[in-house]
Amino acid sequence: MKISICIPQYNRIAFLLKNLDMISRQTYKDIEIVVSDDCSIDDTEEKITSLQKHYRYPLVYHRHKKNMGYDRNLRSSLELASGEYCFVLGNDDSLFDENVIERLVTFLEENNYPDVGFCNYAEDNNRQIVYARAQTTAVLGYGYLPALKHAGSFSFVAGLIYKRETFNKHNTDKYDGSIYTQMYLNCLIVAKGGRLFSINETLVLKDLVVEDVHRNSYRDVIAKTWKDFKLVDGGLPSVINVLIAAFKDAGVASQTIEYKIFKRIYSITFPHWILEYKNNKALPEAVGLIGGLYPYRNKNFKHLNWINRARILFIYIMSSCVGILTPVFIFKKMKSAVYKWLKK
Numbered sequence: 001m002k003i004s005i006c007i008p009q010y011n012r013i014a015f016l017l018k019n020l021d022m023i024s025r026q027t028y029k030d031i032e033i034v035v036s037d038d039c040s041i042d043d044t045e046e047k048i049t050s051l052q053k054h055y056r057y058p059l060v061y062h063r064h065k066k067n068m069g070y071d072r073n074l075r076s077s078l079e080l081a082s083g084e085y086c087f088v089l090g091n092d093d094s095l096f097d098e099n100v101i102e103r104l105v106t107f108l109e110e111n112n113y114p115d116v117g118f119c120n121y122a123e124d125n126n127r128q129i130v131y132a133r134a135q136t137t138a139v140l141g142y143g144y145l146p147a148l149k150h151a152g153s154f155s156f157v158a159g160l161i162y163k164r165e166t167f168n169k170h171n172t173d174k175y176d177g178s179i180y181t182q183m184y185l186n187c188l189i190v191a192k193g194g195r196l197f198s199i200n201e202t203l204v205l206k207d208l209v210v211e212d213v214h215r216n217s218y219r220d221v222i223a224k225t226w227k228d229f230k231l232v233d234g235g236l237p238s239v240i241n242v243l244i245a246a247f248k249d250a251g252v253a254s255q256t257i258e259y260k261i262f263k264r265i266y267s268i269t270f271p272h273w274i275l276e277y278k279n280n281k282a283l284p285e286a287v288g289l290i291g292g293l294y295p296y297r298n299k300n301f302k303h304l305n306w307i308n309r310a311r312i313l314f315i316y317i318m319s320s321c322v323g324i325l326t327p328v329f330i331f332k333k334m335k336s337a338v339y340k341w342l343k344k
Contacts, residue, residue: 001108002030003101004083004164007091008073010038013047014213015092022094022205024056028101034086036077037063038070071173071181074157078167084113086162088182092208092215093158096122100203104161107137107199114139115166115194116186118150119159121204131156131206134198144252147190148260150198151243152269154186159204166194174249175242179235184242191250222277223284231292232285234273236265244300258300259308266295266315274323275331290320 005023009016016035023033033055037044045063052059062080064073078086085108087101095101108114122130133153140146154160160182170189175181190196207215223229243261247253270293277286295301295312304312 001085001105002032002083003028003105004032004034004081004086005095005101006034006077006081006086006088007036008038008070008077008088009035009040009044009091010067010070010073011040011042011044012091012213012215013040013042013044014210015208015215016044017047017051018208018210019089019091019094020051020055020059022208025098026095026101027098028105030083031101032058032060032081032083034060034077034080035062036073036080037061038073039064039067069177070179071176074182075171075173075176078162078164079171081164084164086164086167088157088160088162089204090158090206093121094205094208096127096202096205103201104199104203107197111139111197113163114197115142115163116189117161117197117199118153119161119199119201119203121156121159121206122202123206124209125207127202127205130202132200134200136198137200138198140196140198142190142193142195144191144247144250144257146196147187147247147250148257150190150196151183151187151261152264153198154183155180155239156206157182158206160186161197170194175245178238178242180239180242183239184246187243187246188250191247191252219280222280222282223288224280224282226284229284230288232288233292233297234289236269236273236293237298239269240265240298241300255305255308259304259311262295262301262304262308262312263315266293266312266319270316271319271323274320275326275328278323279328279331286323290324 020033035048048061052061060080118134120130120132120134166189170185175184240261244258247257273289274286295316301309
């Protein structure tokens with residue numbers, strides 16, 4: 001079985017080169033690497049075309065003629081693949097150890113080749129802290145219930161795994177520009193009968209550390225002083241919209257499903273980010289998020305009936321208060337335990 005490791009690339013070539021160096025140590029032999037370059041303005045093309053000549057695995061490199069945006073580039077990396085399965089990585093992520101692909105292939109063969117899945121990940125600067133989005137190693141089922149329950153596990157793209165023929169069947173540009181096209185595609189696949197699986201192992205190493213190279217992140221741009229205050233939404237309205245669209249397009253949309261999507265975002269994701277911003281000494285950003293996520297600002301909110309709108313407004317008020325009033329030290333102490341509890 002061939003496994004394609006698919007990497008959407010844009011700049012930060014130092015991280016990509018470290019990623020590729022780590023991948024080259026895999027014990028599994030039938031691997032190809034696919035790099036889809038979204039018109040990087042650094043020396044990505046020169047470095048990768050040079051590496052192609054002596055890299056251990058086949059290295060497919062495609063450069064877009066113009067910048068296409070994250071979603072299109074992600075889909076392009078999967079479209080270029082020729083393996084039976086595609087394992088997605090960010091350019092600054094990598095595989096956790098040298099046996100990752102071998103263990104993945106064993107699971108796929110023993111479980112009759114399921115359609116789409118996810119695994120756990122840890123950060124390069126602290127490998128002991130595992131983000132356990134997968135609570136079990138198993139096939140989780142298919143239909144709208146598993147899709148709805150595990151939708152949040154599709155937000156982080158590294159470690160998402162696709163059977164290529166299933167991806168090709170559902171691939172669409174409908175939500176390019178949302179920055180969450182993978183959430184749309186995964187929920188659509190599972191809701192329409194694709195078998196979802198999870199692997200309760202750390203297969204991905206997130207946020208590689210490259211000496212003397214600064215990694216840009218959201219922490220660099222969030223408002224930490226009131227002069228930088230503005231309304232923000234953290235991309236959460238986009239998450240709500242693509243999830244609702246996925247269930248509509250799968251033919252299983254309902255008032256209950258739409259309410260549950262709003263409820264999860266406003267009761268879990270929203271207060272988490274308020275606290276995360278506070279943890280990064282960015283109270284103005286946290287307040288901007290509260291204003292930016294006023295429910296009536298979302299186009300789909302009006303589709304809820306008045307009872308469900310009232311419920312979401314109440315959750316919004318309570319989550320805002322909890323996020324602002326909870327001390328940061330409590331958040332830091334409970335963050336890991338709460339994350340594991342929410343994933344059960």
